[in-house]
Amino acid sequence: MIEYKVALIGFGGVNRALVQLAAENNAGWLRELGFQLKFVGVSDLYLGSAICPRGLDLNDLCALPSVKGALENLPGGKALPETEEVIQHSGADIVAEATFTNPVDGEPASSYCWNALNKGISVVTTNKGPVAFNADALTHAAELKGVFFEFEGSVMSGTPAIRLARESLAGSDLVGFEGILNGTSNLVISSMEMGLSFEEAVEKAQRLGYAEADPTADIEGHDVRLKVTILANQLLGAKLKPRDVTCKGISGLTVQAVQDAVASNARWKLIGSASKAPDGTVCASVEPKLLPIENSLASVAGAINAVTFKTRVLGDVTVRGPGAGRTETAYALLSDIVSIHRKKSAVEASK
Numbered sequence: 001m002i003e004y005k006v007a008l009i010g011f012g013g014v015n016r017a018l019v020q021l022a023a024e025n026n027a028g029w030l031r032e033l034g035f036q037l038k039f040v041g042v043s044d045l046y047l048g049s050a051i052c053p054r055g056l057d058l059n060d061l062c063a064l065p066s067v068k069g070a071l072e073n074l075p076g077g078k079a080l081p082e083t084e085e086v087i088q089h090s091g092a093d094i095v096a097e098a099t100f101t102n103p104v105d106g107e108p109a110s111s112y113c114w115n116a117l118n119k120g121i122s123v124v125t126t127n128k129g130p131v132a133f134n135a136d137a138l139t140h141a142a143e144l145k146g147v148f149f150e151f152e153g154s155v156m157s158g159t160p161a162i163r164l165a166r167e168s169l170a171g172s173d174l175v176g177f178e179g180i181l182n183g184t185s186n187l188v189i190s191s192m193e194m195g196l197s198f199e200e201a202v203e204k205a206q207r208l209g210y211a212e213a214d215p216t217a218d219i220e221g222h223d224v225r226l227k228v229t230i231l232a233n234q235l236l237g238a239k240l241k242p243r244d245v246t247c248k249g250i251s252g253l254t255v256q257a258v259q260d261a262v263a264s265n266a267r268w269k270l271i272g273s274a275s276k277a278p279d280g281t282v283c284a285s286v287e288p289k290l291l292p293i294e295n296s297l298a299s300v301a302g303a304i305n306a307v308t309f310k311t312r313v314l315g316d317v318t319v320r321g322p323g324a325g326r327t328e329t330a331y332a333l334l335s336d337i338v339s340i341h342r343k344k345s346a347v348e349a350s351k
Contacts (some may be wrong), residue, residue, distance in 0.1 A: 002035040004337060005053075007092035007121075009083055009112050010099035011044035011071075013326035014126055016062070018096060018333050023058040035341050041090030042071060043083040045099075050077035053091040083108075087116050094340065096333050097125040103222050103242065106133035117141040117149060124336035126153035126329050128226040132242055135233060148340045153332025155181065155227045156305045159321030160335065165235050165309055172311035174235055176275035179307030180300050181227045183323045184210045184218035185250050185270040190301045192258040193267070198251065210303055210324065220249030221270060221286040228272040228284050231307075236274055238282035245274075248287040265293040269300070275310070 008015040026036040039056045043049040048071035064070050069079030095116040099109050106129030113123045113130045131154045142149040155161045180186050184205050191201035205211035217223045225247045232238040250270050261268050274284035291298040296318040300306045305323025308316050322328040
């Protein structure tokens with residue numbers, strides 16, 4: 001029986017959902033995927049930390065109250081977060097990193113990833129920061145230690161954008177992409193099409209749990225800028241930093257402009273895009289664009305995400321799906337663990 005020991009860094013909605021998925025499906029994963037998960041450590045800024053190499057009880061983790069220092073009550077628990085202790089001493093094979101995204105420098109999440117990889121522990125993350133700023137270096141660090149750095153959920157949550165383009169579109173000569181990569185901003189525009197003011201649409205997104213109390217990162221395009229950086233670097237071979245991606249949000253859109261567009265068989269969308277020139281240079285941007293109704297992205301409404309990959313061989317290929325949600329994002333972590341398992345199995349089979 002293959003059992004991966006997982007340390008959780010951050011215990012908000014995403015890593016909680018991963019534990020819940022394991023509690024409900026571990027036996028099935030063993031049959032269908034060839035492995036199951038054991039959680040040996042967890043650290044959270046608010047909840048504290050716990051280290052238990054023999055494995056924390058899944059039901060206890062699922063039922064953990066959102067009370068400051070709550071992890072103190074689990075075996076090996078403390079009221080204070082001890083992230084480095086969890087990484088270094090839990091005996092984990094894999095670190096699942098799901099802390100907040102710092103759009104300035106990707107810290108402290110980048111350091112969490114560095115420390116795990118340098119210790120020979122694979123990392124799966126949904127965090128855009130480390131990937132946008134340090135993906136190549138972190139991947140190289142993983143390779144040096146014979147482990148893996150996986151980050152499928154950093155762009156479209158559980159919808160497979162990166163892996164689909166790398167694997168299923170291999171050889172298609174990908175030359176660019178354009179996408180709706182932020183569900184909050186798309187929901188706001190959809191609500192404005194139905195007559196809500198910009199402020200009312202933002203408040204609606206907040207009530208539904210899509211927008212933060214401070215919605216700036218979503219509304220002004222900063223979240224999409226990180227995702228465009230990731231896709232451009234990983235799929236088009238660019239070496240961009242987020243500051244290299246021009247960025248304009250949707251706060252300047254008016255209800256009149258949005259509704260006039262619908263009346264003329266078009267729609268406004270916040271589009272993140274990048275294109276590769278024949279000389280290999282890559283230009284990338286985030287900005288509201290008026291799309292004709294026949295554009296495959298124009299019909300994407302609400303909090304759904306979508307990206308169109310532009311290829312020379314197949315033409316345009318569009319994938320759409322949920323770009324947010326705790327369970328959907330936790331599934332991305334699982335898909336990364338599946339990828340690690342398959343790579344490890346391939347290595348073992350080649351020996």
